[in-house]
Amino acid sequence: MNPDMQNSIEPAWLDEVRRAAAGVRRRVLRYTIDNNGGYLSQACSAADLLCTLYVRSMRLGPSIAPPVPPSFAGPPGADNPHAFTGAGYNGPRGPELDRFFFSPVHYALVLYSVLIQVGRLASDGLAHFNVDGSTVELIGAEHSPGHELTAGSLGQCISQAGGIALARKLRGEPGRCFVFMSDGEFQEGQTWEAMAALAQHRIDRIVVVVDANAQQCDGAMAGVGHIEPLAARLQAFGVRVVELDGHDPLALAAAAALPPDGRPTVIIARTDPCRGLPILQARAPKLHYVRFGSQAERDSYAVVLACLEAGGQA
Amino acid sequence: MNSVTRPHRSHLVQWAEQRPEVLVLSADLTSSCEADLFRDAYPERFFSMGMAEQNMIGFAAGLAREGFSPWVHTFAVFLTRRVFDQVAMSVAYPNLPVRLVGFLPGVTTPGGVTHQAIDDVALMRVLPNLTIVDTGDATEVLSALDAVQDVPGPVYLRMLRGVVPRLFPAAEPLVVGRSRTLCRGEDITVLSSSICTEHAMRAVAALRRRGVGVSHVHVSTLKPFPDQGVIDSIASAGRGVITVENHSVIGGLGSATAELMATVGTGTRLLRLGLQDRYAQGASVGYLLAKHGMDAPAVVRAAQDLLGRTLDIPEHELVADVTLPDDSERVEDL
Numbered sequence: 001m002n003p004d005m006q007n008s009i010e011p012a013w014l015d016e017v018r019r020a021a022a023g024v025r026r027r028v029l030r031y032t033i034d035n036n037g038g039y040l041s042q043a044c045s046a047a048d049l050l051c052t053l054y055v056r057s058m059r060l061g062p063s064i065a066p067p068v069p070p071s072f073a074g075p076p077g078a079d080n081p082h083a084f085t086g087a088g089y090n091g092p093r094g095p096e097l098d099r100f101f102f103s104p105v106h107y108a109l110v111l112y113s114v115l116i117q118v119g120r121l122a123s124d125g126l127a128h129f130n131v132d133g134s135t136v137e138l139i140g141a142e143h144s145p146g147h148e149l150t151a152g153s154l155g156q157c158i159s160q161a162g163g164i165a166l167a168r169k170l171r172g173e174p175g176r177c178f179v180f181m182s183d184g185e186f187q188e189g190q191t192w193e194a195m196a197a198l199a200q201h202r203i204d205r206i207v208v209v210v211d212a213n214a215q216q217c218d219g220a221m222a223g224v225g226h227i228e229p230l231a232a233r234l235q236a237f238g239v240r241v242v243e244l245d246g247h248d249p250l251a252l253a254a255a256a257a258l259p260p261d262g263r264p265t266v267i268i269a270r271t272d273p274c275r276g277l278p279i280l281q282a283r284a285p286k287l288h289y290v291r292f293g294s295q296a297e298r299d300s301y302a303v304v305l306a307c308l309e310a311g312g313q314a
Numbered sequence: 315m316n317s318v319t320r321p322h323r324s325h326l327v328q329w330a331e332q333r334p335e336v337l338v339l340s341a342d343l344t345s346s347c348e349a350d351l352f353r354d355a356y357p358e359r360f361f362s363m364g365m366a367e368q369n370m371i372g373f374a375a376g377l378a379r380e381g382f383s384p385w386v387h388t389f390a391v392f393l394t395r396r397v398f399d400q401v402a403m404s405v406a407y408p409n410l411p412v413r414l415v416g417f418l419p420g421v422t423t424p425g426g427v428t429h430q431a432i433d434d435v436a437l438m439r440v441l442p443n444l445t446i447v448d449t450g451d452a453t454e455v456l457s458a459l460d461a462v463q464d465v466p467g468p469v470y471l472r473m474l475r476g477v478v479p480r481l482f483p484a485a486e487p488l489v490v491g492r493s494r495t496l497c498r499g500e501d502i503t504v505l506s507s508s509i510c511t512e513h514a515m516r517a518v519a520a521l522r523r524r525g526v527g528v529s530h531v532h533v534s535t536l537k538p539f540p541d542q543g544v545i546d547s548i549a550s551a552g553r554g555v556i557t558v559e560n561h562s563v564i565g566g567l568g569s570a571t572a573e574l575m576a577t578v579g580t581g582t583r584l585l586r587l588g589l590q591d592r593y594a595q596g597a598s599v600g601y602l603l604a605k606h607g608m609d610a611p612a613v614v615r616a617a618q619d620l621l622g623r624t625l626d627i628p629e630h631e632l633v634a635d636v637t638l639p640d641d642s643e644r645v646e647d648l
Contacts, residue, residue, distance in 0.1 A: 076409040077443050078467055083409075142408060153403045159369045160404050163376020163384075166361075170382070190400070193369035201361065 017055045017249045020117035021047035022308075025276045027113040029305050031126060032290055033298060041280055041287035042107045045213035045246065045271035050114045050180065052249040053209065057256035058098045058178055061091030063115075067122035069135050069145050076142075084135060087148035089120045095173040099164065102147055103157035104182035104211070108140035115146050155188030157181070158208065162194050165206040176205045178256075183268075184216040187225040192237070195264070199238030204260035211246065213273040220285040230268055239266050246271035277314050279304050315634065316480040318452035322473060323348035326385075327355045329459050334359070335383045339374055341367050347387040347417045348475050367392050371400035371412075378410040383463070389423075390416030390431030390472060398437055401468075406441040409467045419448065419472040419508055420560030421589075421603065426596030431472075432589050436565020438470045439537050446536040447490060448472040450511040452480040454534055457487030465490055472508060479512055482532075491535050493543040499527025502617055503551035505544065507533045507567050508560035509599070510587075510608055516634065517613035520627045526617065527552075539570045548575055554583035554620040558613055563588040585616040 024047040032038030054060070065088030073082040090100045102111055109129060115121035125145065128134040140147040151157035158179055165177040185191050198206060210230075218224045227233075231241045242255040246269030255267045273287045274280040279301060280287060292298040304314050330336040330352060342365045344350050353360040363370040367388060374384035386393065393416040394401065405412045416434060423429045438446050445465050449455050455474050462469045482494065497518065506514035511532045518530045529547040533539075540548075548555055548571070555575065557568040568586030575584055587608055594602050603609040610632035618624050 075407060075442070078409065150403055150407050153399050155368075156372055156400060156404050159372020159400075160376045160379070162369070163373035163378075164380055165376070166373060167377050167380030167382055171380075190368040190372070193364075193366035194372065197363055197366065197369050197373065200364070 013056050014249055017048065017051045020051040020055060020114065022276070023117045024051065024110060024113040026305065026308050027116065027126065028109055029277065029301065029308070031109060031129065033301050033305060035130075036298065037289065037291045039106055039109055039288075040277070040290040041213070041215065041273035042104075042211070043110045043113065044275045044277050044280065045273045046107060046110050046211045047114070047276070048247045048249055049209055049211055049252060049269050049271070050111065051117065052252045053100070053178060053180070053256070054114055054118045056249065056253045058100055059096070059175065060100065061094065061097055063090070063120040064088045064092050065145065067125070069121070069125055069128055071133050072135050072143060084143045085148065086135065086140070086142060086144045086146055089115055089145045090148070094175065095171070096175050098176045098178055099148070100146070101149055101151070101157055101161040101164075101177065101179045102140065103151045103180060103185060104154065105140040105144075105147060105152045107182070108137065108144060108147070111140065111146045112136060121145050154182070154185045155190035158185075158191055158194040161206065162198050162203060165198075165203045166201060169203055169205065174205070176207055179206065179208045181208055181210045183210055183212040183214065183227060183230070184221060184225075186210075186227045186230060195234060195237045195239055195266075198264035202262050203264055204262050206264045207256055208264070208266040209252070209256070210266060210268050211271055212268050213271045215273050215285060215287050217288045234266050239264050241266050241268060243268045243270065245269070247275055277304065279314065317477050318456075318480055319477050320348055320475065321452045321455045321478055322475060323351050325456050326459070327351045330356065330359070333383070335381065337361060337377060337382050337384045339363050339370050339384055339386045341365055341370050341388045341392065343388050343417075347389070347415065349387045367397045368400050371397045372404050374412045375404040375408070375410050378405075378412045379408070383411060383413070385413045385415055387415045387417070389418050389429060390434045391418070391429060394431065394434040394437045394470070401438070402441055405468045406443045409443040411466060412468045413462055414468070414470045415473050416470060417473050417475050419474070421594050421606070421608075422474070422509060422560065422599055424596050424598055427593045430594050432562045432594065433565065434470070434472070435536055435561050435567070436569070439565060439570070443467050444537060445469045445490060446472070447488070448507045448534055448536055449474050449488070450508055450532055450534055451482055452478040453482040453484055453486065454488040456484070461488045461490045474509070481512055481515065488534055491538060491541050493534065493541050494532040495543050495547065496530040496532060497522065498529045498550070500550055501527040501553045502620055503529040503531065503547045503555045504558065504613060505531050505533055505547070505555065505567060505571055506558045507536065510558040510560050510603075512634075513603065513608070513610045514558050514613050516632050517610040517617070520610075520614060520631050521617055521625070524625045524627065526621065526625070528617075533567055536567060536570065540574050544571075544574070545578070548578065548580055551580070551582055554585065556585050556587065556613060556616045556620070558587040558608060560608065561588050562591060564591055583620060585619060587612050587616060
C-alpha cells in the first residue's frame with residue numbers, strides 16, 4: 001500500500017497538486033475567454049492528472065530551458081544547428097530520471113499552464129501562446145515547452161516513446177518513461193500495434209496515463225468510435241492495467257509508483273471533461289473546442305472566471 | 315556478366331560486427347530482406363516488430379533519438395506507402411538517422427501491385443531532410459551501408475536482393491551525392507537508375523557503335539539531386555535527355571531531371587521512360603520492363619525519337635549476354 005494512503009492526514013503534496021490544478025483551469029479559462037476559443041474541457045479533465053505527475057509521480061530534474069520560451073528557430077535539419085527542443089522544460093536526461101512524452105498535443109495550452117504552475121515556465125509564458133513565430137504553439141510540437149516529440153498525428157507518440165524506452169532498457173537504465181495519452185487515440189491502429197510490441201518485448205518501464213474523458217472532436221466517443229471495454233482489451237494485449245478516478249491524485253500516485261513487473265503499464269484515468277467548470281455541461285456533448293456562440297455566453301464564463309480568481313467556486 | 319548472390323545477406327553481418335549501435339528491425343520479412351543471418355548472428359540486436367509497420371517506424375525513431383542506429387528492413391511498399399505519415403512526422407521532421415531499407419523496388423517482384431514499389435521515390439522525395447539512395451548493382455548494394463551510415467539524417471535506401479549483377483568495379487564504392495558517368499558524348503544523355511542502368515548500358519553500347527554520341531550517367535542518389543555529374547551531362551546533351559527508371563515517371567528520376575532542365579533552361583527535349591502513370595501487374599521483371607518500355611529497346615526507341623532517324627539496331631544486340639536467374643523462382647519470399 002502506498003504510504004500516503006495509510007495516514008488519514010493528507011500529504012503535503014496533495015494540496016500542491018490541487019492548487020496547481022485549480023491554477024491550470026483558471027489559466028486556460030482566461031485564455032479561452034480572452035481569445036474566444038480554446039481547448040477548455042481538456043484542462044478540466046487532465047489538470048489533476050498532469051499536476052499529479054509533475055508534482056508527485058515523475059522523477060524529473062529542474063528545468064534546463066529558458067523560463068521565457070525562445071522564438072521558433074526553424075525545423076530540425078542538417079542546415080539548422082539552432083533547432084530547439086521543448087524537452088528541456090522537463091529537466092536534464094539521466095539514467096535514473098524519468099522522461100515525459102505528451103501525445104495529445106492539442107492539449108498544449110493545458111501543459112504550458114501546468115509548467116507555469118509547477119515553476120518550469122515563466123508566468124507570462126502564455127503571452128507567447130499561438131503568437132506567430134513563437135514555440136508556444138496552439139498544437140505543440142517538439143520545440144514547444146514540455147514537448148519532446150512531434151506527436152500531433154495521434155497514435156505516433158506511443159511508438160516513439162516505446163523506442164526510447166527500449167533504448168533505455170538496452171542500456172539498463174532504471175528511469176521510467178511516462179506517456180500521457182488521450183482515449184481517442186485508442187481508435188488508431190498504431191496504438192494497438194504499439195501495445196502489442198511493448199508487451200512482446202517486455203518493456204516495463206513505460207507508464208501510459210490515459211485521460212479517458214470519453215469525448216472527442218465529433219462528440220461523445222461512444223457514438224463516434226467505441227473503444228470499450230478498454231481495460232479488458234489492453235489486458236488481452238498483455239498490458240498491466242490500472243483503472244481509476246482521474247480526479248483522485250492519491251490513486252494516480254499509487255498506480256504510478258507500482259514497481260515494474262515485466263509488462264507495460266496503462267493507467268486508465270476516468271475523467272470528467274467539465275470537472276471544476278460545471279458551466280461547460282451546457283455544451284455537452286460538443287466539448288472538444290470551445291468557441292462562444294454569443295457575447296452573453298462569453299460573459300457568463302467571465303463571471304465564472306472572476307469568481308474563481310477571487311478564490312470562490314465555479 | 316558477373317553477379318553476386320544475396321550480397322546484402324552476409325555483408326550486413328560482417329559490416330555490423332564492429333558497430334554495436336547498429337540494430338535491425340524487421341516486420342516479418344526477415345529472410346525475404348536478407349536480414350536472417352544478422353538475426354542469427356546478433357539476436358540481441360535484432361527486433362522482430364511483427365506485421366506492424368507504423369509502430370516499427372516509431373520505435374526506430376525512438377531508438378535513433380537515443381543514439382542507436384536502427385536499420386529497418388522490409389519491402390519498399392510497406393516502408394513508404396503504408397507508413398508515409400509515420401516516416402514524415404516521426405523520422406523525417408526530427409531529422410533522425412533512421413535507415414529505411416526498402417526491398418523489391420519497382421517491378422523487381424512478380425508479387426503484383428501490392429508488392430511493387432512504383433511510387434516510393436516520389437513519396438520519399440517530397441519529405442524534407444530525407445536522403446534517397448537507389449542501388450543499381452552488387453557493388454552499390456555492398457558499399458551502400460558505409461555510404462549511408464555517414465549521412466547524419468534519415469536515409470531511404472532502395473535495395474536489391476537475390477542474384478544481383480555487378481556492373482561497377484568493387485573498388486569504386488557508392489558515394490552519396492555522386493553519380494557515375496559511364497561514358498560521354500555530345501548528342502544524347504541517358505540518366506538511369508536502379509536495375510534500369512543494366513538495360514540502358516546495352517542500349518548505349520549499341521548506340522555508340524552506330525556513332526551516336528551518348529553520355530550515360532547512373533544516378534544512385536536521388537536526393538539530394540542533382541550532383542555536378544548530372545548537371546554537366548545535361549548541359550552537353552545536344553539532342554536531348556532520356557531518363558529510365560524502375561519507378562513511375564512521376565516523382566522520381568524523370569521528374570527531378572525535368573525540374574532541373576527547366577530550372578537551368580536547357581531548352582532541350584526530355585523523354586522519361588518508366589511506368590507511364592499506370593500500375594503494373596504480377597509478372598516477370600523482363601516482361602514488365604519490356605511491356606512498360608523500361609528496357610534497352612525502349613532506350614533505343616527514345617534515342618531514335620530524339621535523333622529523328624532510325625538506327626536499325628537488331629533486338630539480339632540488346633539482349634543480356636547472360637540471363638540471370640529470375641527472382642520469381644523464390645516463391646517463398648513473396
